[in-house]
Amino acid sequence: MIWHIAKRELYDNLNSLRFALATVLLLGLMLTNAVVHLREHPTRLQKYHDGVAEYQNRLKSYAAESLYKLAQKGPGDLYKKPSGLHFCAAGGETFLPADAEGGYGRWGLGGEPPLESFWILWYPSVTPNLANVRPDVTKVDWGFIIGYVLSLIALLFTFDSISRERERGTLRLMLANSIPRHTVLIGKFLGALISVSIPFTLAVLINLLVISTSSHVHLGAEVWGRLGIILLITLLYTCLFLVLGLLVSARVQRSAVSLVILLLAWVTLVVFMPNTLAAIAGGSSSSEAALGFSERSDQIHDELWREYASHRYNSGKSWPQKLEAAGEYVTKDAAQQERLHEERLKQRISQVNRARTLARISPVTIFQHLLESFAGTGFERHLQFLENVKSYAQQFRTFTVDTDNADAESLHIFGVREGMSQKPVSPEAIPKFEDTLSLSKDFNTAAIDLLLLMLFVIVLLSGAYLAFVRVEV
Amino acid sequence: MLTTLIRRELLDNLMTFRFAAAVFIMLLLVVANTAVLIKDYERRLASYNTAVKKNRKNLEETKTYSAVSLSIDRPPNPLSIFNVGLDKRLGNSLGVYYFYVPSLWNAGKHGSNNPLLNIFSSIDIVFIFEVVLSLLALVFAYDAVAGERERGTLRLVLTHPVRRGHILIAKYMSAMICLLIPLLMSFLLVLILLTTSNSVSLSTNDFLRSGGVVFTSLVYLSLFYLIGMLISTATHRTSTALILSMFVWGFLVLVYPNMILTAVETAPQGDTETSAYNQIKQIWEEFERERKQFLANDSVPGEDWDFGLGGKGYSFWGDEDDASSLHYFNYYTGFHYETLSKESEPQVPHAQDYHRFLGLQLVKTADRVWRVRNPALETIYVRPANMEWMLLKFSPVGLYDAATEAWTGTDLNGLQDFFTAVQRYQQAVVGYFLDKKIFESRLWFVADKDTIDWDILPQFYFQRSGIGINAKRALPALFLLLTINVVLFIGTFLIFVRREV
Numbered sequence: 001m002i003w004h005i006a007k008r009e010l011y012d013n014l015n016s017l018r019f020a021l022a023t024v025l026l027l028g029l030m031l032t033n034a035v036v037h038l039r040e041h042p043t044r045l046q047k048y049h050d051g052v053a054e055y056q057n058r059l060k061s062y063a064a065e066s067l068y069k070l071a072q073k074g075p076g077d078l079y080k081k082p083s084g085l086h087f088c089a090a091g092g093e094t095f096l097p098a099d100a101e102g103g104y105g106r107w108g109l110g111g112e113p114p115l116e117s118f119w120i121l122w123y124p125s126v127t128p129n130l131a132n133v134r135p136d137v138t139k140v141d142w143g144f145i146i147g148y149v150l151s152l153i154a155l156l157f158t159f160d161s162i163s164r165e166r167e168r169g170t171l172r173l174m175l176a177n178s179i180p181r182h183t184v185l186i187g188k189f190l191g192a193l194i195s196v197s198i199p200f201t202l203a204v205l206i207n208l209l210v211i212s213t214s215s216h217v218h219l220g221a222e223v224w225g226r227l228g229i230i231l232l233i234t235l236l237y238t239c240l241f242l243v244l245g246l247l248v249s250a251r252v253q254r255s256a257v258s259l260v261i262l263l264l265a266w267v268t269l270v271v272f273m274p275n276t277l278a279a280i281a282g283g284s285s286s287s288e289a290a291l292g293f294s295e296r297s298d299q300i301h302d303e304l305w306r307e308y309a310s311h312r313y314n315s316g317k318s319w320p321q322k323l324e325a326a327g328e329y330v331t332k333d334a335a336q337q338e339r340l341h342e343e344r345l346k347q348r349i350s351q352v353n354r355a356r357t358l359a360r361i362s363p364v365t366i367f368q369h370l371l372e373s374f375a376g377t378g379f380e381r382h383l384q385f386l387e388n389v390k391s392y393a394q395q396f397r398t399f400t401v402d403t404d405n406a407d408a409e410s411l412h413i414f415g416v417r418e419g420m421s422q423k424p425v426s427p428e429a430i431p432k433f434e435d436t437l438s439l440s441k442d443f444n445t446a447a448i449d450l451l452l453l454m455l456f457v458i459v460l461l462s463g464a465y466l467a468f469v470r471v472e473v
Numbered sequence: 474m475l476t477t478l479i480r481r482e483l484l485d486n487l488m489t490f491r492f493a494a495a496v497f498i499m500l501l502l503v504v505a506n507t508a509v510l511i512k513d514y515e516r517r518l519a520s521y522n523t524a525v526k527k528n529r530k531n532l533e534e535t536k537t538y539s540a541v542s543l544s545i546d547r548p549p550n551p552l553s554i555f556n557v558g559l560d561k562r563l564g565n566s567l568g569v570y571y572f573y574v575p576s577l578w579n580a581g582k583h584g585s586n587n588p589l590l591n592i593f594s595s596i597d598i599v600f601i602f603e604v605v606l607s608l609l610a611l612v613f614a615y616d617a618v619a620g621e622r623e624r625g626t627l628r629l630v631l632t633h634p635v636r637r638g639h640i641l642i643a644k645y646m647s648a649m650i651c652l653l654i655p656l657l658m659s660f661l662l663v664l665i666l667l668t669t670s671n672s673v674s675l676s677t678n679d680f681l682r683s684g685g686v687v688f689t690s691l692v693y694l695s696l697f698y699l700i701g702m703l704i705s706t707a708t709h710r711t712s713t714a715l716i717l718s719m720f721v722w723g724f725l726v727l728v729y730p731n732m733i734l735t736a737v738e739t740a741p742q743g744d745t746e747t748s749a750y751n752q753i754k755q756i757w758e759e760f761e762r763e764r765k766q767f768l769a770n771d772s773v774p775g776e777d778w779d780f781g782l783g784g785k786g787y788s789f790w791g792d793e794d795d796a797s798s799l800h801y802f803n804y805y806t807g808f809h810y811e812t813l814s815k816e817s818e819p820q821v822p823h824a825q826d827y828h829r830f831l832g833l834q835l836v837k838t839a840d841r842v843w844r845v846r847n848p849a850l851e852t853i854y855v856r857p858a859n860m861e862w863m864l865l866k867f868s869p870v871g872l873y874d875a876a877t878e879a880w881t882g883t884d885l886n887g888l889q890d891f892f893t894a895v896q897r898y899q900q901a902v903v904g905y906f907l908d909k910k911i912f913e914s915r916l917w918f919v920a921d922k923d924t925i926d927w928d929i930l931p932q933f934y935f936q937r938s939g940i941g942i943n944a945k946r947a948l949p950a951l952f953l954l955l956t957i958n959v960v961l962f963i964g965t966f967l968i969f970v971r972r973e974v
Contacts, residue, residue, distance in 0.1 A: 016716075017713055017716050017717065018716045018720070021716070021717075021720045022720075025720065025723070025724065025728065028728075028732070029728065029732060032732050032735060032736045033735075035736070036735050036736060039738065091592075092591075092592035092593075095588070095589070095591040095592045096589070096592065125588035125589075130562075130563060130564045130578075130580065130581070130582065131577075131578050131854060132562065132858075133559060133563070133577070133854055133855065133858040133885050134734075134857065134858040134861050134862075135730075135734065135858075135861055135862055135865055135871075135874075136594065137730070137731055137734040137735065138594070138731045139731070139735055140731050140732050140735040140736075144731065148727055149723065149727065149728065152719075152723055152727070156716060156719055156720075160712070164712075255712070256491070256616065256711075256715070257490055257491065259612075259715065259719075260490070260491040260494060260495070260612055261494065263608055263612070263719075264494055264495065264498045267498070267604060267605055267608065268498060268502070271604055272502055272506075272596065272601070272604075274593075275593060275594055275595065275596045276502075276505055276506055276509065276596060278593035279506075279509045279513070279593065279595060279596070280505075280509055282587075282590045282593060347587075348587045348588075348589050349589065351587050351589070351590065352587070352589045352590060352592070355590070355593060359593075378592075379589075379592060
């Protein structure tokens with residue numbers, strides 16, 4: 001019986017104007033998405049490869065000189081690997097830095113012994129918009145197409161599915177037969193789901209077809225797996241809006257009123273809530289320290305310098321003692337400055353995380369977070385990249401210390417040229433930075449979002465069921 | 474008869490659930506977002522004030538002219554609460570040097586905001602109007618004619634001696650009155666919230682400008698109502714009209730602006746950039762040759778630019794080479810002495826001589842560079858942006874956005890006003906330096922005899938453009954909106970008159 005109702009619903013929809021319009025709209029958007037991805041992705045990849053090549057050349061040239069040089073200059077810029085699924089979710093990547101700098105020279109000092117600051121991890125901040133006088137734009141990615149357009153289409157397919165029948169009186173007729181009410185509801189739900197899925201599937205297939213035929217973009221097995229997960233999430237998200245439509249349609253007497261309620265709900269949930277909530281959460285906590293960042297950095301620097309200056313200009317000290325003091329100064333300086341940078345980064349990240357958490361009240365935000373974690377873009381991905389960078393920095397430092405220890409001629413005073421190994425290092429031995437994307441980690445970050453989305457659907461579904469069972473026809 | 478019709482329609486519209494719900498949601502959104510926007514504005518203003526104070530302090534601590542670095546900050550625009558435009562995005566701190574003409578593309582940012590927060594987009598009042606009011610207008614319009622036709626009341630009304638045009642006008646007028654209510658209510662709410670906040674101070678002109686925003690909003694609303702009415706007259710059934718209007722809305726508001734800007738590529742031209750960059754480099758190389766020649770020809774042997782001066786002080790040098798923003802200069806050298814040793818005293822006239830030459834030469838070079846740089850920046854940045862703004866104007870949303878931005882002064886023109894003012898200020902400072910012969914004075918690099926009174930230096934002054942200019946800039950978009958209105962109304966009328974009931 002369910003199938004019977006679903007089939008009838010489907011036939012009803014297939015001939016309708018909305019079906020045709022939805023198909024055209026989705027096809028147009030998905031085609032645009034594919035074409036733009038094919039145009040932009042090769043440049044993105046090229047940029048990444050250039051960056052990596054530069055990084056390797058730097059490492060090689062330093063390694064050829066001496067271990068000291070390598071340990072002092074650091075590994076250089078570390079680039080974030082662009083995701084092949086960028087077309088699914090752009091994830092605000094234009095506002096996120098594409099690299100982290102591991103080799104930020106800050107100062108040099110002549111005299112005896114001559115000193116140069118050691119490298120620290122430095123996180124550049126992106127303000128690409130300073131020179132951008134163009135209009136604002138939301139990139140047409142899957143997140144936009146599904147999150148905004150498909151959700152609206154889902155509402156347009158269900159807003160009248162029950163109220164229209166009630167208006168025409170056919171609902172009474174149908175319920176006069178021995179059909180349980182939940183069968184009617186599920187039948188209608190399935191019918192709407194299939195009718196929305198048809199144009200969407202068509203559009204997605206064409207999108208993927210266009211993208212995979214290009215020789216520049218390769219979608220591997222793992223990527224296809226991710227795409228499958230993304231499509232499942234899309235299904236869940238579409239269900240959410242279909243059920244919402246059914247719920248309102250069941251409660252309200254007239255379809256026009258039902259649509260108005262749904263549209264207002266949609267506008268609030270999808271268009272306004274994500275941004276307003278993020279603005280509220282992000283703006284509420286501008287807990288910048290009383291001293292500005294650069295002032296604090298200077299302060300630390302001055303304190304250290306005062307401590308060290310007494311050693312440096314004390315003629316009573318022997319040369320090895322001086323060297324040791326200098327080495328300690330340089331390493332301490334690097335460690336403290338790096339901690340300062342990291343603190344600031346942590347503060348910023350926690351601010352963004354707060355805003356993201358609050359924005360989760362809106363289903364579209366949940367959906368976009370999910371999409372970003374599985375597409376390997378966006379903020380979560382950036383955090384993963386920063387983790388990778390940090391563990392690599394650790395590895396790199398351990399490597400330099402170990403190599404220094406292995407050299408018998410070295411004085412093992414880390415931080416000064418005279419105290420460290422002067423031998424060149426074989427470039428193959430240096431640990432290489434490899435930015436990786438792991439699916440299991442993605443699952444971890446996505447679990448909460450996924451559960452929240454399911455919770456939304458279940459609550460709305462039971463709401464729709466209750467509403468339909470108890471309503472008078 | 475017309476008033477009767479209008480009254481009937483008005484009551485029909487006002488007493489509906491959709492009206493109440495829409496007004497409620499609208500006001501809720503407006504209040505929540507205005508509170509956020511005001512807080513944001515206050516933060517920007519505070520950061521501006523700190524920056525100004527810091528610059529003043531820096532200036533007062535400077536002892537010689539050569540060591541001075543003037544920095545001008547851009548205050549936030551209080552009307553950016555209505556339409557933020559480019560106000561928040563573009564740089565708001567600009568250095569003024571005698572050897573470089575400042576422009577929008579050199580501006581940096583003051584304050585220490587979290588740049589990661591940029592991943593969230595911001596909402597302004599105009600955006601709320603753009604989305605909610607247009608939706609509301611369509612919801613009012615979709616059954617205006619089709620509904621009456623379905624119910625048969627249209628036939629009934631037309632049996633009376635009523636002109637068909639009058640029916641349309643009555644419907645239009647009453648709906649506009651209904652739509653005006655939420656618009657004015659939310660606008661008043663915004664103004665009340667703005668006046669209660671003590672950091673936002675609005676002038677009379679600002680009130681007039683926001684009046685312009687309201688007028689533009691009304692025209693925008695009317696446009697969407699007329700789209701809905703056109704659809705309603707052209708279709709037979711309300712359900713068809715409803716679906717069609719929703720799709721039209723989705724396309725115009727949601728899809729078109731984003732799709733067109735994603736799809737069309739207006740990349741800056743690389744060859745203009747490189748050719749301009751090379752030209753600028755050449756000009757600086759020429760300058761460097763002349764400088765060397767001067768040093769070789771003067772009465773002091775050797776080519777040292779510090780003339781063997783000694784004392785308590787420091788020398789500084791700098792160059793900048795950023796091809797991407799055509800930012801290039803290779804000569805920014807000078808020295809600053811608190812006190813000068815006795816033996817270098819005879820060298821001072823030579824150094825003064827050199828600086829007279831150098832100052833004049835740098836000013837000239839800066840001017841020449843600017844003449845190459847300005848048109849290049851125009852082609853690289855402004856032209857593609859204008860192209861994109863133009864593409865957006867094919868949708869009423871784009872027109873509305875452009876017009877309101879022009880009213881609030883947050884469009885490119887409004888912001889360029891500020892940067893032009895900074896350029897004028899730079900000219901004034903250079904003129905002052907030349908007039909007072911500051912380049913060749915002793916105070917240029919030695920601070921031991923005199924102190925500088927920084928208050929005599931020309932002061933920077935900027936006021937946002939007058940309301941007349943705002944209106945002039947808003948006019949093209951506004952005029953287009955009005956024209957589309959008229960065309961739509963005529964179209965609706967023609968269809969309605971020739972249609973069988």
